[in-house]
Amino acid sequence: MRLPARVTVVDVSPRDGLQNEQARITTAQKVTLVNLLSAAGMSMIEAGAFVSAKWVPQMADTAEVLAAIERRPGTRYAALAPNVHALDRALATGTKDIAVLAAASETFSRRNTNQSIDESLATIRTVCERALAAGLQVRGYLSTCFGCPYEGDVDARRVGELTRTLLDLGVFEVAVSDTIGVAHPGQVWKVLDAITAHASLSKVALHFHDTRGMALANVLAGLQAGVTTFDASCGGLGGCPYAPGAAGNVATEDLVYMLHGLGIETGIDMDKLLAAATFASNRIDHALTSRYFHASRAVRR
Amino acid sequence: MRLPARVTVVDVSPRDGLQNEQARITTAQKVTLVNLLSAAGMSMIEAGAFVSAKWVPQMADTAEVLAAIERRPGTRYAALAPNVHALDRALATGTKDIAVLAAASETFSRRNTNQSIDESLATIRTVCERALAAGLQVRGYLSTCFGCPYEGDVDARRVGELTRTLLDLGVFEVAVSDTIGVAHPGQVWKVLDAITAHASLSKVALHFHDTRGMALANVLAGLQAGVTTFDASCGGLGGCPYAPGAAGNVATEDLVYMLHGLGIETGIDMDKLLAAATFASNRIDHALTSRYFHASRAVRR
Numbered sequence: 001m002r003l004p005a006r007v008t009v010v011d012v013s014p015r016d017g018l019q020n021e022q023a024r025i026t027t028a029q030k031v032t033l034v035n036l037l038s039a040a041g042m043s044m045i046e047a048g049a050f051v052s053a054k055w056v057p058q059m060a061d062t063a064e065v066l067a068a069i070e071r072r073p074g075t076r077y078a079a080l081a082p083n084v085h086a087l088d089r090a091l092a093t094g095t096k097d098i099a100v101l102a103a104a105s106e107t108f109s110r111r112n113t114n115q116s117i118d119e120s121l122a123t124i125r126t127v128c129e130r131a132l133a134a135g136l137q138v139r140g141y142l143s144t145c146f147g148c149p150y151e152g153d154v155d156a157r158r159v160g161e162l163t164r165t166l167l168d169l170g171v172f173e174v175a176v177s178d179t180i181g182v183a184h185p186g187q188v189w190k191v192l193d194a195i196t197a198h199a200s201l202s203k204v205a206l207h208f209h210d211t212r213g214m215a216l217a218n219v220l221a222g223l224q225a226g227v228t229t230f231d232a233s234c235g236g237l238g239g240c241p242y243a244p245g246a247a248g249n250v251a252t253e254d255l256v257y258m259l260h261g262l263g264i265e266t267g268i269d270m271d272k273l274l275a276a277a278t279f280a281s282n283r284i285d286h287a288l289t290s291r292y293f294h295a296s297r298a299v300r301r
Numbered sequence: 302m303r304l305p306a307r308v309t310v311v312d313v314s315p316r317d318g319l320q321n322e323q324a325r326i327t328t329a330q331k332v333t334l335v336n337l338l339s340a341a342g343m344s345m346i347e348a349g350a351f352v353s354a355k356w357v358p359q360m361a362d363t364a365e366v367l368a369a370i371e372r373r374p375g376t377r378y379a380a381l382a383p384n385v386h387a388l389d390r391a392l393a394t395g396t397k398d399i400a401v402l403a404a405a406s407e408t409f410s411r412r413n414t415n416q417s418i419d420e421s422l423a424t425i426r427t428v429c430e431r432a433l434a435a436g437l438q439v440r441g442y443l444s445t446c447f448g449c450p451y452e453g454d455v456d457a458r459r460v461g462e463l464t465r466t467l468l469d470l471g472v473f474e475v476a477v478s479d480t481i482g483v484a485h486p487g488q489v490w491k492v493l494d495a496i497t498a499h500a501s502l503s504k505v506a507l508h509f510h511d512t513r514g515m516a517l518a519n520v521l522a523g524l525q526a527g528v529t530t531f532d533a534s535c536g537g538l539g540g541c542p543y544a545p546g547a548a549g550n551v552a553t554e555d556l557v558y559m560l561h562g563l564g565i566e567t568g569i570d571m572d573k574l575l576a577a578a579t580f581a582s583n584r585i586d587h588a589l590t591s592r593y594f595h596a597s598r599a600v601r602r
Contacts (some may be wrong), residue, residue: 181596184562185521213555213592214562217517220486247596254514261485261515291514295482295548 006265008043008229010175010205013280014065015046015080017237018246019058023285027061031068033283036276037234038072046099048079050086066093070246074267078139082113091134098131098176100124102166104159105148108179112143121165128170140171141207145191146183156187156194164198173197175231178218181211181247182248185221191226196291197246205229208250210239210289215250216258223262230255235277236289251290255278307566309344309530311476311506312553314581315366316347316381318538320359321549324586328362332369334584337577338535339373342568347400349380351387367394374567379440383414388428392435399432400440400476403467405460406449409480413444422466429471441472442508446492447484449538453587457488457495465499474504478533479519482512482548493526506530509551511590512539516551517559522561531556536578537590552591554578 014034018025025033030048037045047069048062048139062079069077078097081090102120103109109117111237111242124140131138145159163174176191183191188206195204206222208215232252233239239248256268278295288294315335319326326334331349338346342431348370349363363380379398382391393401393546403421404410410418425441432439446460464475477492484492489507496505507523508531520531533553534540540549557569578594589595 010497028581184559186563211592211596213517214559216514217521217559220518220521247592251514257513258485258515258518262487291512291548295512 003223003264004226006228007223007259009252009255009259009266009268010044010046010229010231011042011234012207012231012249013036013037013234013237013252015049015059015192017233017235017239017280019049021058021237021284023283024214025058025283027068029283030061030065032233033276033280034065034077036272036279038070038075040269040276042075043267044076044078044097047077050079050081050089060284063089063093066095071285073147074076076137080182081127081131083123084130086127087131088217090136091131095136097137097139098127099141100127101141101143101150101165101201102162103143104154104162105144105151107150108144108148111150117162120154121169124166124171125169132170138171140166140169140174141177142166142174143177143179145176146178146187147180149180156191159191160194160196160198163195163204167199167203173205173229174199175205175207177207177231178209181209181214183208183218184214185217186225188218188221189225192222192227200229201226202228205231207231209247210236210250211247216254219250219255219258232256235280235293236269237280237284239289248289249282250294251277251292253290253292253296257292303564304524305527305529305561307529308524308560309348309506310553310556310560310567310569311345311530311532312338312343312498312535313347313508313532313550314338314535314538314553316360317532317550318534318536318540318581320350320357321482322359322585324584326359326584328365329370330580330584331362331366334535334577334581335366335370335378337573337580339371339376341570341573341577343376344568345379347378347381348378350378351382351390352360364390364394367396377438381442382423382428382432385427385431388432391437396437398438398440399428399444401428401467401472402442402444403463403473404444404562405455405463406445406452406461408451409445409449412451418463422470425467426470427474433471439472441467441470441475443467444473444478444480446477447479447488448481450481457492460492461495461497461499463555464496468504470502474530475500475507476508478508478532479510482510482515484509484519484524485515486518489519489522490526493523493528503529506532508532510548511537511551512548517555520551520556520559525567535574536581538581538585538592540590549590552578552589552593554591554593554597558593
């Protein structure tokens with residue numbers, strides 16, 4: 001079985017994780033979490049989002065977080081900046097990395113961003129032009145690539161076309177996302193196959209939520225297809241399998257345990273990663289979903 | 302990616318699941334659980350164990366359970382019978398299927414069964430001779446095939462040799478088990494490769510605990526290697542990821558969701574399987590670990 005020698009892990013816990021947590025996390029605590037993830041050797045950390053504080057209160061202090069974190073050489077720090085106003089806020093912080101967001105499902109796009117897919121692509125075009133001119137690197141998320149909560153099935157060919165469009169607009173990679181956690185490995189192969197008709201898989205990251213427990217099997221399928229970048233959330237932050245509709249990203253510890261077991265380098269120090277998860281665990285109001293995290297604590301006892 | 306067209310799922314929740322639950326489950330409730338699993342179309346159900354009621358109180362009424370269940374044509378009902386005394390108790394119930402138990406790690410064998418591996422094989426030889434003479438089918442478990450809580454690494458060649466030995470003693474298949482849930486897909490390929498030097502994979506089942514969240518990735522690895530039988534526990538019964546040392550089998554619902562997604566037939570009706578998990582969920586004192594179970598309930602709300 002041919003697998004990549006090295007994989008890039010993008011930890012999205014300070015954004016995709018925390019934005020789904022109910023507990024109030026202070027700015028200082030967010031800074032500590034990002035610093036612990038840096039210390040663990042993460043290549044990229046999504047540190048926050050420039051979005052409406054009214055709709056996503058947990059992200060209200062992203063500018064302060066970006067201003068206060070220690071920037072480790074070798075780690076990139078991104079923030080979601082889904083529109084021109086958000087880009088202006090991001091530019092004011094001096095950040096070098098932003099992320100933009102489109103959806104592969106028309107209904108999800110309208111409900112989530114109040115824009116059609118075409119309208120959101122027009123927004124992304126403007127954001128990318130200005131961000132690239134300012135020397136920023138832009139990452140693209142493509143949500144609902146494996147299923148939509150409103151429309152059900154999503155056409156894999158559409159995912160391939162939209163991946164190409166986002167790359168043409170200037171994003172350096174597209175995080176092909178299973179927003180509602182319905183994907184299974186067969187679908188991963190199908191979608192990646194559709195993408196390869198339009199783009200190199202070196203430009204694709206996979207972003208799995210573990211709603212139905214498939215995330216790591218899907219990662220294995222992605223590795224076998226040649227994908228070398230995967231998103232994950234420290235501790236599985238943002239997810240609680242027993243709360244309706246709230247299922248987080250695959251836990252970074254579980255992902256890294258599998259990758260290291262497969263002999264794949266990540267540059268991540270597991271003990272330091274567990275230190276980050278332990279810190280996060282003590283700041284939220286429920287148990288983390290990372291299975292490796294709990295197994296490692298049980299073994300120590 | 303070549304995958305089998307059909308897979309056999311063995312639901313071990315009435316035994317490996319319930320024996321690790323603290324809540325008191327009545328005989329009638331166990332019978333209902335087995336009947337619901339039968340109705341879901343399960344090919345084999347491990348319905349109980351003839352073991353010491355002092356050490357495993359939850360299994361004290363296995364004879365009564367076996368006497369009361371409805372036997373669906375097409376479903377086999379097994380009980381663990383690890384020694385001659387247990388076999389006598391099993392024979393008295395008229396059951397047609399038993400399971401025996403060996404370990405791939407010497408220390409685990411001594412601590413778990415109070416016998417060396419060679420002594421346990423001698424026991425299994427006697428049990429198999431008598432069981433086969435009585436027309437029973439015998440399944441073999443081989444525990445700690447991917448790691449031992451006392452010894453750490455386990456030699457894959459030893460797993461291959463012991464699989465052959467168990468088959469030679471008369472078991473119809475060997476459930477190669479990751480007792481402590483440490484396996485990752487690379488190890489699955491390595492162990493299965495070592496087994497193929499001694500036995501056909503058509504005689505091998507894989508039995509994963511989901512302690513570190515790897516179970517379904519490991520199943521995918523096993524499917525790709527050609528294994529067509531997998532153990533699982535309805536609802537993930539027996540496991541609680543937040544309790545030290547207690548991590549259950551992979552949940553049957555999560556396994557079946559992945560298999561059906563891959564286009565693999567199981568003969569299992571997911572809605573009826575969820576009915577069994579719902580019944581189990583209402584009888585235990587914590588949330589089930591099956592992610593698909595919770596996702597399906599969230600979607601219904």
